[in-house]
Amino acid sequence: MGNNTVSMNLNLKIWRQKSATDKGEMVDYKLTDVSPDMSFLEMLDMLNDRLIREGKDPVAFDHDCREGICGMCSLMINGQAHGPERETTTCQLHMRSFKNGDTIVIEPWRAKAFPIHKDLMVDRSAFDEIIAAGGYVSVNTGHAPDANAIPIPKENADLAMDAAACIGCAACVASCKNASAMLFVSAKISQLALLPQGEAESKQRAEAMVAKMDELGFGNCTNEAECEASCPKGIDISNIARMNREFIKGGLTNR
Amino acid sequence: MSSRLTRIVGSSIVKKQAMAITGLLLCGFLVTHLAGNFLIIYSADAFNQYAYALTSNPLIYVAEAGLAALFLGHIGMAIKLTLENHKARPQKYYMKKPTGRGSTFASSTMPYTGMITLIFLVIHLINFKFGPLYMTTVDGVEMRDLYRTVVEYFASPLNVLWYIIAMVALGIHLSHGVWSAFQSLGFNHPSYTPTLRMASKAFAVLIVVGYSSLPIYCYLIQGGH
Known part of the structure; x- marks a missing residue:
């Protein structure tokens, strides 16, 4: 489990979709100095912080309690719901589950019954x-x-x-x-x-x-x-x- | 209220239970058919007499109609369900990886192994039921020499190979299907389900080995030419 590197550099591939009617596409981001102790959502917060500073649109994603009990967080991470760890919500998933230099694919839940609101948020x-x-x-x-x-x-x-x-x-x-x-x-x-x-x-x-x-x-x-x-x-x-x-x-x- | 009836019968649960029931009944057919086929090893006359006894009985039409209904029901429902499932996720994932703790090769290839079995079934009927017609006389009764049709067909190693490939596909289908049918019918029990899952695989192996043994036998008794 995990590694001892002080910080990680990651390649993110994130689904960006402006609105329910937008076509949407996968967009690449490079994120540096990610702490292995961050939760997955904190890693996204870090990305959004940067995007806001750059005057860009932050990535929309659902979250609430960040304690693994509310059911708001979602995300398909590298093709798996809530990522690679067993019985772990995305908010309880930590960056130590990934390696320095990893490419992480992040997508919304996909189902006809769950239309996409924006980016990674589904209804x-x-x-x-x-x-x-x-x-x-x-x-x-x-x-x-x-x-x-x-x-x-x-x-x-x-x-x-x-x-x-x-x-x-x-x-x-x-x-x-x-x-x-x-x-x-x-x-x-x-x-x-x-x-x-x-x-x-x-x-x-x-x-x-x-x-x-x-x-x-x-x-x-x-x-x-x-x-x-x-x-x-x-x-x-x-x-x-x-x-x-x-x-x-x-x-x-x-x- | 008819709308309630149509809603229940058309529900996702009853549809998968229809798959389960037709599937399990077809498993019954597999066992009976295999048992009959083993008469090939016993003797040519016994096999021909068995085939004659079946086809000369007028009830065969009822049985064949029932069997056709099972096949058509199972296949038709499979097509309907697969199309519905496809529609339930119009936009596919960029990346999708199995957890390794749920789906298996067998479970994720059900439509494909089913399709191979269907293709096999059509070819099988063409080759045997509607295949070359030879006549023979056993105990003074003139009847079809189905034994000769079968043995001649399996003189070709390619035919033997195709038959075995199709049986392996069927076996893969069964290894998930049998257990899955019980789950769909609501049978899941901590004491019995693990055994049932094993039994499902064992049944699949039995069907593959049983059915594959006969073409190999037919090929070998002809000196392999």
């Missing part, structure tokens, strides 16, 4: 639309219940928590060769279906969310598990199998 509202279609519990469940007021088997609680770890960053869609959203949708279906509060509406939920997902133009799953491998939160494809079951269960039994 992920499609995910919000899927959630709005059924990824919730309709009744007001009140404030946090007393622990163990509703007995839930430990295994179910763990599985629901694993699914709930999804931050909705869409690396699954970005890395899937079919731009399928099934890992995201299945995580959102699973986190609710596994708990008694969410189970009540599980019959309608899978049907509604999958219908929305299909309508938005995401691709179809071919069970390659690139989504699982790219997921910064380690959501696994057994959730997709659960969604497949939930969908059939709902389709057959929901009136």
Whole structure:
């Protein structure tokens, strides 16, 4: 892991696109004196700082918490969603994962359902639309219940928590060769279906969310598990199998 | 409500489950067909009698129609899904690299190995089912000498080679397809899925070795000319 060089010189190839309607192109930048301790986004901040000083348009990219928990950062780095490290968001990726002299290709998530706003920023509202279609519990469940007021088997609680770890960053869609959203949708279906509060509406939920997902133009799953491998939160494809079951269960039994 | 029915049947999940069910049923056909083919080793008469018993039964038309429906369903749905998947990412990546922890050679080449299998299937039907017609008499019954058609075809090493290449492509297809079908149908279990993935590969090897052994056998019994 990493190296001990004090600073690194990098060749960046970045997707630049002025607006949603602009054609866009890959643009080369040289960046010198990059610290291996910088995060990937700090490296981009450094580039933008320079671009602003030069009176040029800075590179637009999404970010928010920079703690790996909000799901805002994205980026296809050298052909991999969130870069080369396992279970790591782009904001938690550090320049020590690269070598002095490396060429780094940086692109936005690419999917029909995620139109590009500008440069590396894409519109992920499609995910919000899927959630709005059924990824919730309709009744007001009140404030946090007393622990163990509703007995839930430990295994179910763990599985629901694993699914709930999804931050909705869409690396699954970005890395899937079919731009399928099934890992995201299945995580959102699973986190609710596994708990008694969410189970009540599980019959309608899978049907509604999958219908929305299909309508938005995401691709179809071919069970390659690139989504699982790219997921910064380690959501696994057994959730997709659960969604497949939930969908059939709902389709057959929901009136 | 018919719109709900069409939405469910046309959903991404049911479409991939249709791939899974047709695929698994076609695997059943592969096993039966292979078992029948092994009669070639037992004796020419046994093989011809088996073929005769199948083709002289009027139910063969029902069976063939069902088989054709499975093939057409699987292939048609594959084309539809592949086109949809292509459309889901209109602009491709400048650079895209597999993580090495997800997709495999088999999983990423499904449309291609499927296409090779389809081409093979057409050629296979032309060469055998609609191939040279010889007649023979076994136990006083006149029937087609399919054995001769098969053995003559495999006198050519090129035909043997093509057959084996096609079977390897099919095997690669199966090594992902069988396991994948179970996942699509909602079967993923921490205790059984790793075994199922192994079994999927084992089944693929069995099909490749089983089917490839017969052309090699036919070639060798003719002294290799």
